[in-house]
Amino acid sequence: MRITSADVPALERGVALLGSGGGGDTMTAAVLLRRLVTDGPEPEVLPVDALDPAAVVLPVGIVGATAAFTEKLPSGAEFATAVSAIERWTGDRADVLVSIEIGGLNGLMPLVVAGDLGLPCADADLSGRGLPRLDQLSIAATGRGLAPAAIAEPGGQVLVLAAGSDASVERGARAFLASSGGWAAMAFAPVPAGELPSCAVIGSVSAALELGRRVLAAGESPAADRLAEASGGRVLARGRVLEVSRHVGPGSHGSAGFGRGSATLTDHAGGALLRLEMENEYLLALRDGRPVASTPDVITVVDHRTGVPVPCDAIRAGLEVDVLQLAAAPFWTDPRRLPVLRPRAYGIDSDPVLAP
Template identity: 70%
Template sequence: MQITARDVPALERGVALLGSGGGGDTITAAALLRNCLPAELTPVAGLAPDAKVVPVGVIGATAVFTEKLPGGDEIATAVAAIERWTGERADALISIEVGGLNGVMPIAAAHDLGLSIVDADLSGRGLPRLDQLSVATVGRGLAPAVVAEPSGQVLVLASGSDATIERTARAFLASSSGWAILALAPIPAPELSEAAVPGSISGALDLGHRVLAIGESPTAATLSEAVGGDVLAAGRVLEVARRIGPGEHGRPGFGRGSVMLTDHRDGSLLRLEMENEYLLAMRDGRAVASTPDVLTVVDRRTCVPISCDAIREGVEVAVLRLPAAPFWTDPRHLPVLEPRAFGIDTEPVLP
């Protein structure tokens, strides 16, 4: 499958929706991608049996990405470092996360490096933590990993548990540029069918095309059909509350918050619990949708996604539920993304 300049708006919209309120600035990433087209997506089944695939992506405070723009060689630096450490050459790249800007950036990087880009990722949506990636979930582990930040520092995390890799990378980012490029050890192509979420980039592109095709001010039924999910509410945001979330070992966690709105269709109140992403939806106090399904908020008129850090009182929105990738509904993997994985004491709401 080939991505052309005409596909960029749809891809940008699709990955923004799958970001579930997180994932960073997709507009800037899409602008960078326009200089690297056309791009050919390689399906997992189309890789050579001996191909080695390197996962890459942006980590850290993605909001800083637009303030401290990349120099252009950060991904190349990270890939070269992981190649030197492992002694294996990369034949292709795979995104660590299809939701948000990481659904776009690795495509541009693969073009610049002359490598294939795999139509898959390690998340199937937007995720906040490295130890929640699919490779960690199936027990393959994150180490060794490389973190390359835009000022030129390169950190090699040679060993450690997935939680240690996550914690160490965050500490490094806090004392450097705020964001960096992550590269993980090459994955043999035959292992991707179990360790990745296949078809995620082409799926995001298709989702974006469907949503853009319905135009502005769609009905709830039209919007529901376009996203292949549900419209949980459509109304005006009444209140947005923000706080510091629970952390570990005495350290503060990610920012947490909640959004309250009235559903104009029946007058019910819908409350969204959020961290870096929208995590749980409750109607009149009863849980009606939750992670691992993708909860996303869009402007009611334009259908442009509204991120967790940008949502404000008074905005007219629609709250959507998009079905999770089958990888996350597998009972073996579900505990990694269920609400309790984020400190919310409730069972996951499955359709």
Template identity: 65%
Template sequence: MRIGSADVPALERGVALLGSGGGGETGAATALLRHRISAGHRVALTPVAELDGDALVVPVGVIGATSVFDEKPPSGAEFFSAVAAVRRWTGRGADALMSIEVGGLNGVLPLVAAVDLGVPCVDADQSGRGVPRLDQLAVAAVGGEVAPVALAEPGGHVLVLAEGSAAEVERTARAFLAGAGGWAAMAMAPIRAAELPGCALLGTVGAALDLGRRALSAGERPADLAAATGAGLLGVGRVVEVARRSGPGFGRGSLTVRDRESLLRLEMENEYLLALRDGAPVASTPDVLAVVDRRTGVPVPCDAARTGVEVAVLRLPAAEFWTDPRRLPVLAPRAFGIDCDPVLL
């Protein structure tokens, strides 16, 4: 599937919705993608089925404080450095790239990286939505190893995490990022294409593009947007409170919407995680909870939520990968310290 300039707005809207309030601002990533397209580069998605089974696919993406991505833009060498470091460490090349996370800017940047490295970008990812931690990627959810991974930060430093559990790699990566400007490009060890159906979510980037097209074609009413995207409409109203709590790890908070005669509260971390109506849970992760501007349909990130804004709250169904009982605990509310069972479509 070739992606042209006319497809970029739909891709941007689709990955922003799947970010579930997280995943990072997509503006800089889509600007880079538009530049590659306008320069005449071929930008395309390659289905996993079209790859040779022995082809080596490297998952890539940006991790860290993606909110500073616009303030500290990439030099252009980060993905080269990260992929090269993994190649040196493992002795295995990169026949193709795939995204670690289709939600947010990582739904776009691997396309740019693939163009720059001259390899295909696979229509698959490691999450199917926005996720905050490396130990919540699909390969970790099925019991695989996340390490080795390489992190390349904008200043030119490269760190290879050669071994360790997924949780240990996550902790070490965050410590590195704290002293490295906030974000880094990441490359994971190559995965054989034949193994991807068991440790990745297939077709997700193309699905994000389709989701964005349907969202952009919907009318102005939230009900029309919900119908066009296949989402459940949890509520429509004004944001009456945004509470943020700092502490160790990711910041936590909540957003409250007055919806007619009820109050809809969303608990959030990097993403929207749980929705409660008058105190009763009505929706939760791993379903995708999206808050959008009532009039424009533009997704409202967790870190941009403000009181007084008229919004609609949507719920998109989780990928089947995450509703499997063996993997559901990885993204269920308790994985984020919320004592609540999953409430799914």
């Protein structure tokens, strides 16, 4: 499958929905991808089962403050530098790239990088949605490990985390970002293509593209049943946001956590109150105090009129929105991996509430 200019709007909408309120603004990444497919080679996305099992697959993505990405644009060398650093460290040359996260801008940027480097992308990713931490990626959840990992920031600094636990890679990356440009390109230890089905979410790029196509085809302000059919999920509420509160969430080892908050809206259908708990992504939905949806399912908020996803950092009182629940990738509902993304993994005292 080749990504063409006609595919970009649908892919952008699909990855924004799968961001679950996080993952970063997709607009800049979509501009870069559109320019690539217009002026250069169209990125190729290959099914995992079509890859040579021995092919070297390199996970890549952007980490850090994605808001800074739109203010401090990439030079184009960051990803190539990170990929080169991993290739030198491991002695393996990349044959294929794979995104670390399909939700948000990381659903688009690896395609731009693949076009620049002349490599194909695998139809897979390491998240299946938007995730806040590196130690939650699928390769960490299966025990494969993140190290070695290379970080290249826009100012030219490069850091290789040669070894260490997944938690230490996460801490090391955040410490590096705090003293650099706020965001950076990362490349992780290569994975043989034959092992991807056991440690990645397969088919996520084509699924995001198809999701975007269906939702865009539904048009603006679709009826609730039409929106549910187009998204393949269910509408939890349609209403006006009444209140948004924000605070710093609990951290670990004495450090502050990610930005936490909640948003409350009134469902026009029956007057019930729906409260969304969020930490970078929407994590839990409560209807009149009762949990009705949670991570690892994707809870996404869209503007009622335009259908454009509303990220956690942009939701505000007065917005008319629709709240959707999209089923998690089967990878995350496996009992062995569910603990990584269940609400209690974020410090929220609730059992998972998944789509029927």
